[in-house]
Amino acid sequence: xxxxxxxxxxxxxxxxxxxxxxxxxxxxxxxxxxxxxxxxxxxxxxxxxxxxxxxxxxxxxxxxxxxxxxxxxxxxxxxxxxxxxxxxxxxxxxxxxxxxxxxxxxxxxxxxxxxxxxxxxxxxxxxxxxxxxxxxxxxxxxxxxxxxxxxxxxxxxxxxxxxxxxxxxxxxxxxxxxxxxxxxxxxxxxxxxxxxxxxxxxxxxxxxxxxxxxxxxxxxxxxxxxxxxxxxxxxxxxxxxxxxxxxxxxxxxxxxxxxxxxxxxxxxxxxxxxxxxxxxxxxxxxxxxxxxxxxxxxxxxxxxxx
Numbered sequence: 001x002x003x004x005x006x007x008x009x010x011x012x013x014x015x016x017x018x019x020x021x022x023x024x025x026x027x028x029x030x031x032x033x034x035x036x037x038x039x040x041x042x043x044x045x046x047x048x049x050x051x052x053x054x055x056x057x058x059x060x061x062x063x064x065x066x067x068x069x070x071x072x073x074x075x076x077x078x079x080x081x082x083x084x085x086x087x088x089x090x091x092x093x094x095x096x097x098x099x100x101x102x103x104x105x106x107x108x109x110x111x112x113x114x115x116x117x118x119x120x121x122x123x124x125x126x127x128x129x130x131x132x133x134x135x136x137x138x139x140x141x142x143x144x145x146x147x148x149x150x151x152x153x154x155x156x157x158x159x160x161x162x163x164x165x166x167x168x169x170x171x172x173x174x175x176x177x178x179x180x181x182x183x184x185x186x187x188x189x190x191x192x193x194x195x196x197x198x199x200x201x202x203x204x205x206x207x208x209x210x211x212x213x214x215x216x217x218x219x220x221x222x223x224x225x226x227x228x229x230x231x232x233x234x235x236x237x238x239x240x241x242x243x244x245x246x247x248x249x250x251x252x253x254x255x256x257x258x259x260x261x262x263x264x265x266x267x268x269x270x271x272x273x274x275x276x277x278x279x280x281x282x283x284x285x286x287x288x289x290x291x292x293x294x295x296x297x298x299x300x301x302x303x304x305x306x
Contacts (some may be wrong), residue, residue, distance in 0.1 A: 006031035006088040014051035113199035116144035123202035125227035147191035161229035214260035218250040247283030269294040
């Protein structure tokens with residue numbers, strides 16, 4: 001089967017590699033986000049999908065707009081059975097959705113109609129869900145609203161964070177996507193409309209979301225640490241300094257003082273009051289410094305936290 005693939009981040013690149021290595025699949029082209037200017041210097045940074053496509057020697061397109069005549073002519077000339085979109089990050093125009101001989105599909109990392117939008121993995125962690133999954137859907141002009149072709153559930157463990165959960169979802173996609181495509185091609189699968197009345201949407205994550213409000217519950221704080229593990233991370237402000245958190249867990253001790261006040265600091269960690277129970281910060285990082293353990297914090301910053 002002939003496929004046009006559209007994606008951008010690392011998880012999408014891993015799935016692209018798997019599809020490209022399948023002898024029954026012919027990747028006719030790859031769409032990904034344009035190269036971006038680095039924060040320092042003038043070097044352009046390619047997306048992970050761009051890097052992977054290049055290593056696989058696949059024709060790759062990085063248009064600012066898919067509606068530009070030049071890219072439209074190139075893609076329209078491709079004889080594709082499926083358009084597969086996995087975290088591309090741009091709106092797919094109607095002409096492209098209608099181009100494939102079979103269907104345009106999207107793999108979304110949630111159990112739709114729950115968590116439509118750009119951050120479904122983070123949303124499932126922020127809400128403390130026990131499970132999530134992938135939804136393979138037919139694409140429409142509306143955001144994540146197409147009919148569900150297939151859906152697969154995975155369990156969320158208490159120690160899962162954004163990276164580990166994304167890895168699980170990526171592996172589930174790899175295990176199920178070719179089977180789904182084959183069944184679609186053989187007309188062995190029927191899609192089912194989403195219940196739009198049950199749709200929920202996840203917010204776009206911002207850098208400012210990383211700052212802890214200790215008046216929240218300990219569960220909410222831990223869930224934020226898990227959800228923001230890759231980016232933007234979690235931090236707290238103390239004596240007007242933003243301090244990043246790289247390790248944190250809850251205790252069963254009830255907070256007895258104002259949220260954000262420090263209960264104690266010892267070799268096991270920095271104990272902080274929250275809206276309900278005390279949390280322990282075990283690894284932290286001061287601005288422009290290395291990550292340090294609780295024992296190093298105790299030995300070097302005891303006076304700072306008094």
